[in-house]
Amino acid sequence: MMTTATFNQPAGSLRHYFTDVSNAARAFAEALFAAQGRQFVAQEVRSAKVSERAKVEGRRQIFALAKQHESLSPNLAAELRFFASKD
Structure with a gap:
């Protein structure tokens, strides 16, 4: 139907x-x-413009965050270190 x-x-x-x-x-x-x-x-x-000092401080904070999460999530820590190493 x-x-x-x-x-x-x-x-x-x-x-x-x-x-x-x-x-x-x-x-x-x-x-x-x-x-x-x-x-x-x-x-x-x-x-x-971002000062060089601010860049260094930001990188230091990202590296510290990567170190903090190394044991929980190694992939996340690797990505954070990668982003921190970029200019």
Whole structure:
């Protein structure tokens, strides 16, 4: 036996459809501009100068964290040491 579903739409459904499409497009545009704004902020943060002393301190902390987790997770410790050794 085969069943068929019929959807009866009210007379104003085309207007509702276009309203929904325009709302979705507006939400997409807002999200796109927000993401692009965050991208510019991220570029500014990356381009900021970091002192050599701060780099050395960060590396020291990562190496200490790797040493702390060596017995629990050797792979994690190896990855931490790898990241700390990168410039």
